Amino acid sequence: MPNNAPTDIEFRTQSQLGELYAALDSGTGREVQRMLHTLSPQNIAELLESSPPRIRQLLWKLIDSDVEGEVLQELPDEVQAQILATMDTDEMVAVMEGLDADDVADLLQQLPERVMGEVLSAMSENDRQRVERVLPYDEETAGGLMDTDTVSVRPNLPLEVVLRYLRRHERLPESTDSLFVVNRRDQFIGLLPLTKLLTSSPNATVREVMTTDVKPIPADMPDAEVAQLFAKYDWITAPVVDGEDRLLGRITIDDVVDVIREDADHSLMSLAGLDEEEDTFAPIIRTAPRRAVWLGINLLTALLASWVINLFQGTIDKVVALAVLMPIVASMGGVAGSQTLTVVIRGMALGQIGRSNLRWLLSRELGTGALNGILWSAVMGGIAALWFGDWRIAVIIIAAMLINLITAAVAGAILPVVLRALRIDPALAGGVALTTVTDVVGFLSFLGLATWFFA
């Protein structure tokens, strides 16, 4: 039961924030510095992310300079961009030193083209080369996720030699669970899991014990697809290759976890017209314009509904009770439709829904809509009859609710599929499109039937 109660981590974050803010308020920067010094980079990033912009900048100035890079890398894109905007080239180069090439590339992509060039040319030759190898790849592809810190071995070596070779390393790259086996042309041919290396005879060759059932990931694969593969096959690391199967780098599960989180957030945020990378503590100047657009679109659809009502002014003038009840018909359609819509959008995001099962899903939704339509329209009919003492109003609302709940089921199931076929994001446009349909059909059927009955 997530979200029901705050976890210990949330309690801790919030109490840490409380202490920090108290220290900031009393003006003792040294005290704040001491507190920050005891925290891990991930923890500091969490506190920054949970702070309003002004405090964020105060805190940033008080962080130990040697963890700045690690903290920055843990922050969401939008917050990174804000902080980078306050730094000059030298500061940026200093901050990025010691980070993985993929993380540096992510940071650089938050910068304007010109600044990015300046930072790159101020880096050491070695660092620049590492970064320039991953920079060409879109942040939202396998290439953008990968780092280039891999340990690779040749297939003909005996394990004994591999073990000696590893022992010459000071340390292996983080999350290394496998070595990559490549041929002379640097093409990926298999994986040598550390567990196999440790349990096999030292005299065996790499080729004899390597696993070859892992297909390497092409660098241009979209990150959402990479995440699906990791989740499906329980990978910890996976090799990334170019068009000729040459090993470029590796993706590790920790970067994939972030993708999974963002993808799962996408539907939630989009249904409210928000971006999944939205900074919770963005200032008004950023929030207001973004939301204004969404409200404007919704005003248009609300005007459409009003235009429908306007057609029936005469009827409402005759029977005012209609104005009282009409929002119920629209609202129940909207609620029923959004349930169907949410199930379908999630099913589509999980890759479950397509041509082969859409028909079954549609008929299930139709059945559910009809059953619940019968149930609640009957209840509402009874209430309306008692309330206004007019059986005609009861009949009208029963019919209109039935029509609208069935329409809602069809619209909720079909709209996302149609939108996607039109290359429009169903999570973003689905909710608006659905309420437009259920409002218009709700008012039209209710007031239309009433006009006919009371004519």
Next chain:
Amino acid sequence: MPNNAPTDIEFRTQSQLGELYAALDSGTGREVQRMLHTLSPQNIAELLESSPPRIRQLLWKLIDSDVEGEVLQELPDEVQAQILATMDTDEMVAVMEGLDADDVADLLQQLPERVMGEVLSAMSENDRQRVERVLPYDEETAGGLMDTDTVSVRPNLPLEVVLRYLRRHERLPESTDSLFVVNRRDQFIGLLPLTKLLTSSPNATVREVMTTDVKPIPADMPDAEVAQLFAKYDWITAPVVDGEDRLLGRITIDDVVDVIREDADHSLMSLAGLDEEEDTFAPIIRTAPRRAVWLGINLLTALLASWVINLFQGTIDKVVALAVLMPIVASMGGVAGSQTLTVVIRGMALGQIGRSNLRWLLSRELGTGALNGILWSAVMGGIAALWFGDWRIAVIIIAAMLINLITAAVAGAILPVVLRALRIDPALAGGVALTTVTDVVGFLSFLGLATWFFA
């Protein structure tokens, strides 16, 4: 940009489904069996999950019996329960053979108490003991996530001995990236990462190279918190201990990824009154009753709004234009409020929002609401003046929209916090509570002002 276009994996799933259904339709079970035989257990689970109930059962019967367990374990709880319900005790025992203890425990928890006992007593002594060690833990705690397949070593051993000890194993448990170091009383004292084992001198002792900065996870920690820790510290495996720090087992990232996915889905599904483990292809008989409850709750809130409108029948009777415009005021409030609500609910789920920053967030939302309220109410005022040629209506709708958008900002920011303090899930109740507020305030302010103006 997730969800915008189907990924290759989705295309593949859908085309595989198409082929399977075609083969099922033509009645050649053998052909379907041949197709299933070529697929991985994860792939088969995906196809089952994406199929309506009747086809699911047909497909299940055609799966090779030696992969049934692995397929079953990949399915969501609800689908597991459906399939288990068709099996007898012997079949269940056969299916569960060879699975990890934690996965067997998950399956058993889908069964009625009596059946669970039968299955346990039909298991081999060894398997039963393994399972009974994890069974007492709630599925949604660290204990429920862990498996008991750990490799542990003593601190005083030289690495050379550890290497020899490992080589005596046929294989190490999946996703092993570290050995656990325990003392004589089986208490966890440190981690020995395989990468360190491989890069350190064979003469060093375990104690000299082990890392001690990892705090073990108590078995009763909620799974959402475990997921936060893994995401934050990029863990691949982590040790689980009892109240006396004794090593019980380990949690691996692949189980955590599922928790992260479900937690992220929670807000999306709850806002539509759905459960995050909802089976996309549940039959009508399951879907309809669940949704009926939600529709009933919404009918109550819609009736409340109608009751408010009803108070102003006289005013509407005088000026019918009010009935035409009133849904706009309510709808704009609902949309603006749901944006605030979504941001706050997500921020709370990420642990970002608490007492220390709620005030800042509230003022940001108020500012945003006021700015957008001024913008769009002015636009709407202009439209209303032109449409109905009455400046009073324009003034009324401007004032009402302003009031409702500011109310929406306050309600969207405060409601989730209040609900959580009352131990009510904000994601589940927040949407309903919010629309109730924005509908009531919208109709009340618009019609109230109108009554005052037109009196």
